Amino acid sequence: xxxxxxxxxxxxxxxxxxxxxxxxxxxxxxxxxxxxxxxxxxxxxxxxxxxxxxxxxxxxxxxxxxxxxxxxxxxxxxxxxxxxxxxxxxxxxxxxxxxxxxxxxxxxxxxxxxxxxxxxxxxxxxxxxxxxxxxxxxxxxxxxxxxxxxxxxxxxxxxxxxxxxxxxxxxxxxxxxxxxxxxxxxxxxxxxxxxxxxxxxxxxxxxxxxxxxxxxxxxxxxxxxxxxxxxxxxxxxxxxxxxxxxxxxxxxxxxxxxxxxxxxxxxxxxxxxxxxxxxxxxxxxxxxxxxxxxxxxxxxxxxxxxxxxxxxxxxxxxxxxxxxxxxxxxxxxxxxxxxxxxxxxxxxxxxxxxxxxxxxxxxxxxxxxxxxxxxxxxxxxxxxxxxxxxxxxxxxxxxxxxxxxxxx
Numbered sequence: 001x002x003x004x005x006x007x008x009x010x011x012x013x014x015x016x017x018x019x020x021x022x023x024x025x026x027x028x029x030x031x032x033x034x035x036x037x038x039x040x041x042x043x044x045x046x047x048x049x050x051x052x053x054x055x056x057x058x059x060x061x062x063x064x065x066x067x068x069x070x071x072x073x074x075x076x077x078x079x080x081x082x083x084x085x086x087x088x089x090x091x092x093x094x095x096x097x098x099x100x101x102x103x104x105x106x107x108x109x110x111x112x113x114x115x116x117x118x119x120x121x122x123x124x125x126x127x128x129x130x131x132x133x134x135x136x137x138x139x140x141x142x143x144x145x146x147x148x149x150x151x152x153x154x155x156x157x158x159x160x161x162x163x164x165x166x167x168x169x170x171x172x173x174x175x176x177x178x179x180x181x182x183x184x185x186x187x188x189x190x191x192x193x194x195x196x197x198x199x200x201x202x203x204x205x206x207x208x209x210x211x212x213x214x215x216x217x218x219x220x221x222x223x224x225x226x227x228x229x230x231x232x233x234x235x236x237x238x239x240x241x242x243x244x245x246x247x248x249x250x251x252x253x254x255x256x257x258x259x260x261x262x263x264x265x266x267x268x269x270x271x272x273x274x275x276x277x278x279x280x281x282x283x284x285x286x287x288x289x290x291x292x293x294x295x296x297x298x299x300x301x302x303x304x305x306x307x308x309x310x311x312x313x314x315x316x317x318x319x320x321x322x323x324x325x326x327x328x329x330x331x332x333x334x335x336x337x338x339x340x341x342x343x344x345x346x347x348x349x350x351x352x353x354x355x356x357x358x359x360x361x362x363x364x365x366x367x368x369x370x371x372x373x374x375x376x377x378x379x380x381x382x383x384x385x386x387x388x389x390x391x392x393x394x395x396x397x398x399x400x401x402x403x404x405x406x407x408x
Contacts (some may be wrong), residue, residue: 002129003308004137004267009290011124016109017117018061024107028138029160029291029339030255040104041257044183047129048098051307053091054080055121063112069097072104122287126307135267140291147244147251155240159272160291169382171237172270175314179232183259184210185224192249202241272387280317280326280376287367303365310388312358315341318350318383324376330384331369332358
C-alpha cells in the first residue's frame, strides 16, 4: 500500500460564481483559472486516485455543482456532486481513477446556473502509487515571481505564495532519510526576460541536481527536468531557487511541482509560505497542506478527511518571529480535539515532537491548531507539517502457506 494524501488550500474563501467552469491545479495552492491547460499537472508515477473530498464554506447556487478529476482533458469517474444551496463536506468514496505515467491531471469545477456563488475551502484526494510512496509537491508562486534582472529568490516545495530572498524562510525540513526528490516542473505565465531564468532544487543551502532553464521571451509554457534527482538525508532543509540573469524584462512563474519518493512507506505534508502573523491570546486553525496565507477562526473550514489509516508523526513547526516571547503552542488535531503531538515555542526556531504519534483511522478529520495565552505581542509561523506513515501490511494465511510450500 503506497497511499498519500494531497490537499489544495488557499485559505478559507475561494469564491466561484454560478454558471461558470473553472479549473484547479492538483496538489498546489494556486488560484482557480478559466484556462484549463494552465492547471495541468503531469504525473511521472502511475497510480490510482481515489476519495475526492471537498469542503464548501457557503453556497447560494440554486442548482447542483460538480468537481471532477480530469485525466488528459477527459472526465474520470472521480467526481463530487454539490447539492444546490448546501454547504458542508462532500466526497466520492466509491469511484477511482487509474492514472499512468505522463498523464496530465486537473480538477474541473462546474457551478450550477442560478443563485449567486459557492465558496470552496479545500479539495483533497488520495494517490495510491503503483510503486513506492509518492508525495506530490506543489507550490503556488503566481504573482510573486514577476522578477527583474539579477534576482535570486526562494520558494517552498509545498504551499506558497511569496518568494523570499532569505532562503531559511522558505526551507522545509524533511525529518527522515530514504527519500528521493525528483520531477521538477514549472508553469511560466508571462516572460519578457531577454535572457534565461533558471529554477533548481536546493538542499541545506546548496544547489541540488534538479534544474530547469526557461528560455528568454517564452510565455504560457510548462517545462520540466525528467532526468535528474536528489537524495534527501534525515533533517535536510529543502526549497526551490529561482535565478534571473542580468538582462531586461520580467518573468512570472505560476506554479512549481515535484515529487518525494519514499521507500519507507512515508509521505510528507505541510502548510507553508506567507509569514503568517498571529497576535497573542488567539486560537487559529490550518489544514495539513496548502498556503499559509489566511488563518481560520472556524475549525471546520480546515478539516481534512483522512481516507485511509496511517500514523501521523514528527509534528514540526518553524517560527520565524516572536515579539514579546509569546508562548505559542501548536497542536495536531483529530476530530476537533487535540491529538498527542504538540510543539511549544516561545522564541524563534524550529520545534519538533519526536516523542508522540497519532494513529489516524479512515474517516478522521485532521488539521493543525496554534494558540497562546495573553502576553507578549505576536509571532510569525513559516510552516507546520508532519510525516504520515503506513505500516507494512501483515502477511495473509495464503502468503504464509506459499512461503511454507516453496521455502520450507
